[in-house]
Amino acid sequence: MVFSFSLVLFTSPVAAHDRAKALEQEVLELKKRLIAIQDELSQIRTDSSRVEQQVIENKQAIKEERVIVQQKIESEKEVIKKAILEESPRNMIFFRGGWARQDHHHNGISVQSGVAPVGAQQQAPLNAWYVGAGFDFGLTKDTWGLIPKTELIAELMFEYKQFGTVLGNALANEPTQLAGGDLNPRHVTSSTVTVSAAPKIKFLEGYRLRPWIIPAGLAIHIISPPSETITFFQPAVMFAAGADYKLWKNIVLGVDARYHLMGGHLDGLRLNGLTLGGYLGIGF
Template identity: 35%
Template structure:
């Protein structure tokens, strides 16, 4: 009985030992399986994150590439549009340049009658003495001419236009801004004056030069009379006759605005320009130059190829007078131009 009991207990112990070993192995196996499962899940998540990151990187690269391509395309299109516009409408085209030749009528607001160097010493009604000879001296032959220095004139000159802008510096289409430079000559009067010489020691010392009342007679080379003294109105007057021409030279530099660039007929204006005037003979103060302002308007017509015909009117306003000489005045006439 005792032996059976020991046998049963031994079998039970053995069974328990085997069962415990199997349970332990199963537990260990279960723990390893869970570990491997957890590790596999983590690896899978990392792979997914890496894939997502690569996808995001690829998308960012694609966006950058497309943005750069779009910007480059826009720049290329903008540059192409600018080139096309430049070809269609070149800036400050030289075809509007012109050289022209002017002529016409001029008139100053005031004349130069009575100036010392124009006619004040002449026996022609210009304000000089009329009785310079002796009792036998006929002064009537030295009178009769009108005073020198009328204010009407004729003029001629030339100039050129240099194109600066085709669109008024971006303010107005088909409107040119040009720089105009001109030079012009005006002649007001020219007279062969019967000029009596002023009393001088040389004249007074000539034989018979001192007449009645101590007045100096006209002593002129080549004149009829003893020692070249004009007596009894005899002539010729010799060197007592002198030609005096009253003239004016004007140089201008002005901005010129010219409208209707696509038309054969083109009006223009000069809002204000600089002018320099030079007179001859000099003024009583022996001055010859005076600055001023010029205002002008006109129009020209493209007659044939580069040939233009035009008309213009100009007014000169001078800031000061030259010892009593006022140079304010106008010009009106025509011109022939050649474009280049």
């Protein structure tokens, strides 16, 4: 009996110690699992925050991109609107003035004349001043698709040139010497009125500075005094070149040079000549 009791007393503490050890091991395992679960939850929270932040950033980026796109659209609208408002007009009225010179003197019925070689017999000057006006009618902005940025224009123009005043011959004498009068010449003004129609090729459509040429145009000259055979009209071919610059809105300032070629003598007249000057244009 004594031996059995001693064995029980010896065995019980050992078993209790083993159970305590096992229990402590289980607690440690549970603690490790809890820590792992906490780490996973923390990682999930971190990932969730990162994803949420990314979503917020993406939303902000989309919003900013939308604003930028809207601003670009508005800017393009303004550019298009401004381009429409500032588009070069198809038509223009212009006013010209400048200097002119004939290649030959203008003889006539009441100035120097071989038909009536009596009286003062002065020749009209070669140099003149001129004024004029005209219209440009736009036909196409790209020569019907053949040449980009090259406009074809129909020009209709008239001008007045005055070469000066001279003393007239017997037919401009008061009274005429042909009727026995004394030398008392009147003043005779030599002038020319020109009406022309021509195709004008204008380059650099859309630019402020635009050169142009007229390869050939028709000009009709009305001369005063008339020729010695009383011819008033004389046709010619007109060649021209120039350029204009857009000052503001539809107002342009330009310069041009034109040459009129008569092509021969018409009733004793040969009035080939040059004009150099400037013009002010208003588009419409």
